[in-house]
Amino acid sequence: MNLLNEWAFIGVFVAIAWVFPALPVVLSAFVRPRKPNAIKMQTYECGVETVGDTWVQFKVQYYIYGLVFLVFDVEMVFLFPWALAYNQLNFFAFGAGLVFIFLLTDALIYAWRRNALEWA
C-alpha cells in the first residue's frame, strides 16, 4: 500500500469507526421502553434534591495542571523528530537534545518552586 492509501484507510476508518458503537444505541432506540416523567428525569444526587447550578466556578488547581501539561505537550512533540533521527546523528545531537530537555525541565522546576504542583 502506498502512502496515500494508508491515509485513505485512516480517513475511511475514522468515518466507519462510528458505525459500530452507534449501532447498539440506535438499535436500542427501537426496542427500549420510553416512559419519561418529571421525577425520573431529575438529576441523580443520591436522592437529595439538587441545590444550585452545576456549572459553577471550580477549583483553580485543575486549570493550573492543564496549563503545565500544555507546556509539556507542545514541547514533547518537538522531541519526536529528534528521537527519530537520533541514530543517524553524531554526538552533538545528544547535546542539542539535552539543551532542549533542560528547557523543558526548567519549566517543571519553575512550576514546582512556585507551588503550582501542590494540591492545596
Place this chain on the structure above:
Amino acid sequence: MQECIDIFNTFAGCLTASGADPGLAQFLSILLGVVLVAMGPLVIVIFLIWVERKYAARVQDRLGPNRVGPFGLLQTFADALKLITKEDITPAGADKLIYNLAPIISVVSVILIWAVVPISPLHIGADLSIGALYFVAVGSIGTLAIMMAGWSSNNKYALLGAFRVVAQLVSYEVPLVFSLLVPVMFAGTMSMQGIVEAQLGMWFIVFSPLAALIFFISTQAETGRAPFDLIEAESELVAGYNIEYSGMKFGLFFAGEFLHVFTNALIFAILFTGGWLGPFVYQVPALGIIYLFAKGSIFYLLSLHLRNTLPRIRIDQLMSFNWKFLVPVSIANLILVAFLWKVIQLIGLLPGPENASDFLAHLPAAIIMLVGNLALTVVVLQMLRNVGRRAVAANAVSTPANAELDDQPYSLPVPH
C-alpha cells in the same frame, strides 16, 4: 508482505473487471479492510468483559459468571441484550447532543488505535509512518469523551469526575509520551511495523526496563483504573462521570474502558516486547497473531491483577506521584538512555543492519543499557528514601503527640 495486500488488490481488480469505476473499486477494497479492523476489537471486547469479571471474582473468592453458556462465556451477550432493552434516561438538565455523543466517542477513540496495531508481519490496518504519534493523538480523544460526559450530564458528581479527568489523564500523558520516545529512538522510526522489526535481535524492554515500567504505569492511569480510578471513585462520586448514564450508553463506556486496557497491553507488547516477533513467524505469519495476543494477554492480566489488589490513592498523592516522581524520572531516563545509546553506537557495540537478528550481537549493548537503567533506579530509590525520612522527621516535629507513633517503622510519610 505483498500477498496479503494483494487480496484487497485482487478484490479491487475483480470489481474493476466487473465494470466498476477503478476509484470506487479501490474505495470498496479499503472499506472492506476498515470493517475487518473495526469489527475485531468489538468481538474481542465481548470476551474481555468475561475475562475481567471472572478474574475479579476469583481474586475476591467468588465464582463469577457461570450460568449462561459454558463457564458463563455467554454472559456478556445476555448483558448486552438486557442493556439494549433498558429504558434510556436523559436527565432534564443535560446538554443532549454532547450527552449522547460522549459514550460513542469513548469507544471510537479506542477502536481508532487498532488501525495502527500490527498483528502479524502481514496484517496491519495502516502502517503509518507516524504510527506512535497517531497512538498518542487518538488515545487522548478518550479524555475528551469522559470530559464531555461529565460536563454535559449537569450533575455535580459527574462534573467532579470530569475535573479529575482533566487533572489525571492529561498529566499522565506526559510520562507516557516521554517513555514512548525511548522505543522510537531505538528503532529510528515511528511506524509500528518498523518498531516491531527493530526488536528482532533484542526486545526494547531489555534496553530500557525503566521506560517500560513508566509506560505501563502511565497506561494504567490513562485507562482510569485502580489504583488510579479517581475519576469514578464510587465511594466519593457514586460513579463519577457516568453517573447519569443508563442502558446501552452506560454499557458503551464500560466496553470502551475494558477495550482500552487490552489495547494498551497490546501497544505495550508492541513497543517493548517485540509485538508479533517469535519463532518461525516469518515462515508462518499467522503465528504472529498468537504471539502478539499471548504477550498482550500477560500484560492485560498484570493490569487486571493490579486493579483487583491495589487500593485507590488520593488525588493529591496521584498528582504528586506523576509530576514529582514519574515526570522527573522519565526525563532523567530519556537523557540517560540517549547518552548511553550514542556512546554504544560510537564505540561500535551496536550491531549494524547485517546482523540485526543476532541475539548475541546485541548482548553487550543490552548489558550496558541494563546496568545504566539499574543505576538510575538505585539513585531514584535512594532519593525517595531520603525524602521519605525527611517527611517523617518533619511530621514528628510538627506533631509531638504523635512522635512515638511516627517513629514506628511501618508509619508512612503523611503528605500535607
